[in-house]
Amino acid sequence: MSQNTKATCKIGPSILSADLSQLADVCNNMMDNGADFLHLDVMDGHFVPNMTFGHPIVKCLRKHVPNAFFDMHMMVDNPQNWVEDMASSGATQYTFHYEATEDVDGCIRKIREAGMKVGMGIKPGTPVEVFDQYIEKIDMALIMTVEPGFGGQKFMGDMMPKIEYLRKKYQELDIEVDGGVSPNTIDQCANAGANMIVSGTAVVYADDPRQVMNKLRDVCNEKLSRY
Ligand SMILES: O=C(CO)[C@H](O)[C@H](O)COP(=O)(O)O
Numbered sequence: 001m002s003q004n005t006k007a008t009c010k011i012g013p014s015i016l017s018a019d020l021s022q023l024a025d026v027c028n029n030m031m032d033n034g035a036d037f038l039h040l041d042v043m044d045g046h047f048v049p050n051m052t053f054g055h056p057i058v059k060c061l062r063k064h065v066p067n068a069f070f071d072m073h074m075m076v077d078n079p080q081n082w083v084e085d086m087a088s089s090g091a092t093q094y095t096f097h098y099e100a101t102e103d104v105d106g107c108i109r110k111i112r113e114a115g116m117k118v119g120m121g122i123k124p125g126t127p128v129e130v131f132d133q134y135i136e137k138i139d140m141a142l143i144m145t146v147e148p149g150f151g152g153q154k155f156m157g158d159m160m161p162k163i164e165y166l167r168k169k170y171q172e173l174d175i176e177v178d179g180g181v182s183p184n185t186i187d188q189c190a191n192a193g194a195n196m197i198v199s200g201t202a203v204v205y206a207d208d209p210r211q212v213m214n215k216l217r218d219v220c221n222e223k224l225s226r227y
């Protein structure tokens with residue numbers, strides 16, 4: 001976890017709901033419209049009942065999107081198996097799921113050794129207290145507000161106490177929220193203390209993605225200033 005800096009608000013579109021045949025164009029369009037990072041959803045058909053893409057696509061994408069922060073949301077079993085491949089393909093942060101590996105410490109160590117930032121996520125059914133023993137070793141905690149696997153699902157407001165728990169204890173921790181986040185639900189996320197805001201459907205399908213991302217950022221910054 002980074003020290004001496006208060007968490008700042010960052011908006012990361014999830015391109016899960018976009019036209020994946022146009023991935024590079026979609027990513028560049030999001031960056032041109034003010035995205036702070038890109039949230040790339042990797043699914044293996046085992047950890048979640050859906051599939052997307054893996055490191056070969058990320059490697060190609062990196063050539064066309066050279067400067068963006070790639071937050072890899074790894075919805076895969078045994079995430080430790082793909083750390084080196086993702087690092088050499090251009091991933092910036094490797095966000096794995098606590099539930100997906102029996103060796104959380106080993107996975108974290110591998111990610112660090114590969115030179116990436118470490119994100120760890122939990123599904124809605126997992127208690128937030130699992131973060132406590134890893135907090136000094138990770139850069140970001142991801143609180144899922146849908147069951148992972150699909151975009152466009154309904155936001156689970158009952159996950160907010162998890163974010164509040166983390167924000168109260170760890171002021172400088174990056175806390176990411178992912179799933180059903182939109183201008184309608186950002187107040188709850190920001191009130192709870194989330195600062196890395198992932199939004200897929202609401203941004204990618206918007207007529208004006210810049211306006212939606214600005215709205216999310218404004219609400220988040222306003223609430224975060226209280227912490
Ligand atoms: O990880 C995910 C799903 O497992 C996606 O990042 C998430 O669902 C974003 O899409 P939306 O904002 O449409 O819910």
Ligand SMILES: [Fe+2]
Nearest residue numbers: 014041073178
């Ligand atoms: Fe995601």
